[in-house]
Every structure is written in C-alpha cells, then in structure tokens.
Amino acid sequence: SKLRIPPGPLALPIIGHFHLLQPSLHKAVQKISNHYGPIIQLYLGSNPGVFVVSAEIAKEILKTHEICFANRPGNTVISFLTYGKSDFAFAPYGTFWKFMKKLCMSELLNGRMLDQLSPIRGEEIKRFLETLRKKGEANEGVNLADELLKLTNSTVMRMAISKSCFDSHHHDEADKVIQRVKESSMLSAKFNLQDHFWFCKGFDFQGFGKRMKEVRGKFDVMLEGIIREHEEDRRSQKSTANNNHGAKDVLDAILRISEDPSSEVKITRDNIKGFLMDMLSGGTDTTAVTVEWALAELINHPTAMEKARKEIDSLVTSSGKHRIVMESDIQKLPYIQAIVKETLRLHPPAPFIMRAPSENCTIAGFHIPARTKVFINVWAIGRDPKNWDDPLEFKPERFLLGQGFEVRGQHYQLLPFGSGRRGCPGTSLALNVAHTCLATMIQCFEWKVVGDGDGVGGGVDMEEGPSFILSRAKPLICVPKPRLMPFPSLS
Numbered sequence: 001s002k003l004r005i006p007p008g009p010l011a012l013p014i015i016g017h018f019h020l021l022q023p024s025l026h027k028a029v030q031k032i033s034n035h036y037g038p039i040i041q042l043y044l045g046s047n048p049g050v051f052v053v054s055a056e057i058a059k060e061i062l063k064t065h066e067i068c069f070a071n072r073p074g075n076t077v078i079s080f081l082t083y084g085k086s087d088f089a090f091a092p093y094g095t096f097w098k099f100m101k102k103l104c105m106s107e108l109l110n111g112r113m114l115d116q117l118s119p120i121r122g123e124e125i126k127r128f129l130e131t132l133r134k135k136g137e138a139n140e141g142v143n144l145a146d147e148l149l150k151l152t153n154s155t156v157m158r159m160a161i162s163k164s165c166f167d168s169h170h171h172d173e174a175d176k177v178i179q180r181v182k183e184s185s186m187l188s189a190k191f192n193l194q195d196h197f198w199f200c201k202g203f204d205f206q207g208f209g210k211r212m213k214e215v216r217g218k219f220d221v222m223l224e225g226i227i228r229e230h231e232e233d234r235r236s237q238k239s240t241a242n243n244n245h246g247a248k249d250v251l252d253a254i255l256r257i258s259e260d261p262s263s264e265v266k267i268t269r270d271n272i273k274g275f276l277m278d279m280l281s282g283g284t285d286t287t288a289v290t291v292e293w294a295l296a297e298l299i300n301h302p303t304a305m306e307k308a309r310k311e312i313d314s315l316v317t318s319s320g321k322h323r324i325v326m327e328s329d330i331q332k333l334p335y336i337q338a339i340v341k342e343t344l345r346l347h348p349p350a351p352f353i354m355r356a357p358s359e360n361c362t363i364a365g366f367h368i369p370a371r372t373k374v375f376i377n378v379w380a381i382g383r384d385p386k387n388w389d390d391p392l393e394f395k396p397e398r399f400l401l402g403q404g405f406e407v408r409g410q411h412y413q414l415l416p417f418g419s420g421r422r423g424c425p426g427t428s429l430a431l432n433v434a435h436t437c438l439a440t441m442i443q444c445f446e447w448k449v450v451g452d453g454d455g456v457g458g459g460v461d462m463e464e465g466p467s468f469i470l471s472r473a474k475p476l477i478c479v480p481k482p483r484l485m486p487f488p489s490l491s
Ligand code: HEM
Pocket: 072, 088, 089, 090, 156, 278, 279, 280, 282, 283, 284, 286, 287, 290, 348, 349, 350, 352, 353, 354, 415, 416, 417, 418, 419, 420, 421, 422, 423, 424, 425, 426, 427, 429, 430
C-alpha cells in the first residue's frame, strides 16, 4: 500500500475507465493525461493499464529498462491467431525471439536481401503507376486506400512468398491473402469481454472463439499450401538458388534454416506460419496508410507539394533523362524524406507501442507490477508542444532546419517504428517503399480530389478512422492527371 501507483481519474465499478476511452483511445488518453500527468493508470474493465505520454518516460522504458520491457502483451485473439505466440512479433523475449531477430537482421530483412529484391519493388511501383495513368487518362477517380494496399501487399507478398496480387496465376491466392489479413487484423482489434472482465473469462458471449477458429483455419490452409509448394520447389531443385546468399524469397530462406540440422534453434511449422503472418499483416497496411496520409497532407499544403516536385524534377533532369524517380534517388531527396517523417509524426500508423515488464519495476517514480500492460502513446508524443514547435502544423521543413530527428528509435520524440531491440525490423523496407511510392506519385501526377475535398476550407478531410492501424476515416479518392508528357513508357 506504500507503493506509488500512477494517477488517474476515479474508475467505475466493473467497466473501470472504458466510458472515458471512446471513440479513439490515443486521443482520450492524451486528454486525460493533460489533467493527470504524463504517466497514468486506467482500468480497462478489471485490468489496469499504464499509459505514457512523454518522450522522457518513453526513453526510461525503452532504453533504461529495455530488457525488462522486452515483452509484448497480447490478448486472446492474438494468442490464438499467432499459434500461441509462436510468431516473432508476439514471441516472449527469449532464445527463439533472439534467434529470429538475428535472422531478420542478418538475412531476412537486411540490406542485402532488400537490395536483392529491389527489382520486385520497382516492378510493383511501375504497375501501380500504370494503373493510375489509365484512370487519370479516363478522368476517373482512384480509391488510393485500395490501390496503395494492393501495392504494398503485392510487394511484401512477392518478397515473402513470390506471389503477386496482379499475377494472373496467383490472383485468387493474393486476393485471399488480403482478405485473410483484413479479417485477422479486424478480429485482433475487437473489444473482447474475456480479456477485460474477470467474470467473463472462459465464456465466449460474443462468439469470438468460433470466428477465431474460422479465420485461423482459413489462414492455415492458405499458408500450408504456400509452404508445401515452396518445399516441393526446393526438393525438385526448381528454386533459383538454395544457398545462403541466393534464396528466392524470405520463405525460401527461412525453410533452408528450418531444414538445417546444425541450426542452434529448431524452427517449427507454426513459427514459419507465424512469421509469414507477421510480415503480411505488419508490413502492408502500415506502409499504405503512411503514403495515403502523406499525399492528403500535400494536397492540403500545395506549397510543400510544389517544393517536393521541384526537388524531384531537378534531380531527375540533372541526370539528363526524362525518367521516373527511383529507390536509389531517395538519398538525394531530403525534402521527400522530411515529408515522410512529418507524416509519421502526425499520423503514426501504430499509435501505441505496447510492452509489458517481466518483473516489478519503478518508472518515473511509480511502481509498475510485472506483466502490467504498458502503452506508449506515440501519437500524443508526436504532437506534444514540449517536443515540437507548432505541433499540429504540417511542416516538413522542421526536419531540415535544426530539428533533425530520425525515425529509427534513437529520438524518443518521434517513435513511429518503436525503439530498441523490439523496434520494427521492417523499418528500412517500409521507408524504401513509402519514399519511392510517394516520390513517383508527386513526380508523375497532378492530384485532383474527387468532390473537391470535404475538409475545413475545401481541403481534404483529415479525420482518423477507428481501426487498430491509424487509417483515414474516409479513403482518399483522387483523379491522377498525368503531368509528365510524354508519360514515360512503363512496359
Ligand atoms: C510504415 C510502416 C511500419 C510501421 C509504422 C511499423 C511500426 C511498428 C511498430 C511501432 C512496432 C513495435 C515496435 C516496438 O515495440 O518498439 C513494429 C514491430 C514490428 N514490425 Fe513494423 N512497422 C511498419 C512496417 C513493417 C514492415 C514492412 C514489416 C515487415 C515486412 C514489419 C514487421 C514488424 C515486426 C515483425 C514487428 C515485431 C518486432 C518484434 O516484436 O521484435 N513492420 N512495427
């Protein structure tokens, strides 16, 4: 009773603070913390959760107490869908997780693998631009949420399992992947009584058990099929290369390791399926919504759009050719990089970093018991006036002048990809795709919003949707008017 617990408003019996946390958790937590301070405790039904809204306290958790906070809390649905946390993203911090992390950094998502698979990303972007061009020439609106998701899905699928949404042989399968990923992320984000009220434990009042089994069952059949195909390919030596340095895709690389009797950790079938699920669900809509928010901001800030276009045009024409901007150009496009950072500051696709301490600890002078769910509100930290001048303004220039923050977890004011050993292993892939995709969209098209925008002053409405990943409330629908004449051949 002498231990200090983080402050918070009075909790109601049974529901705790649920009534204060609607409709948007990250906004509600920011509002409550304005009153109670940067670390607060709120009851999600019967269970306490600790919410952090300060860069300093985020640093204390993610750096000073990094090992203690190296676990991630889950829920009933996540545990079931990840084969009992057999995946990588929810695996407990231990031998398997460390092995997979090493594998990601040295093989699966490292610079060499990204370079090797860069032609795939180039092809997918060209295909995406071609779709936009056709729509633009027919003066038709494009639903960018859908098209960007197809692009990122296809890119990750081709890198992970060599299948594409647009490939006629795999079209059905790719559609199924998109569908399965949508179903599982919707189910994970749903409010499950069993997770929040002790007296509901063991009772499936909402029918989640049945839906979980259906979703995982369908995912399982699909992943089994893909893995078996790859295994057969490997056996019949069809695979382009079966050695350390030439796996045809991420699944091929991971199968090789799982078949290696000298491997220090035995990778099971469930581990492989879990990892594929992590890639397909963690690496697709996050990147797609980043590009959609960035374009929406640029449409509302025409001066920034013009500046970005000039930067790209002068780089491309300096090479003496009329060509589409490429991944290898991004290093020389600081303003494009600043736009993506500013977008991730204001619209982080994952508004919370979720961790749980493995033992009792003290954070900011408050006692946090082992296994408490701790939520770092990245969205609120990115808008905190203590960290940022004009925090609600979209100003990419802030990253060119003085405030030169990076997004890879070394600056706690800006944590879109988390930080430390549990930070996002897909950061480089996500940034490659987001930068290149956005730059080509700016370079190749003028953007006309369908219905002239319905936000304040006729601009694009910037309201957020209610989902797990911070997407837009309404998809961005625009007519892309080709601006490069003649439009470069994309065949
Ligand atoms: C804009 C795009 C993306 C954003 C904003 C994002 C954000 C995040 C965040 C905030 C975390 C938690 C970090 C932490 O706890 O410190 C995370 C973890 C993770 N992300 Fe990403 N991510 C993106 C793209 C990707 C991609 C492209 C992949 C792979 C294809 C990926 C795979 C993962 C995995 C496997 C984890 C779990 C890592 C672990 O638990 O050790 N993400 N991501």
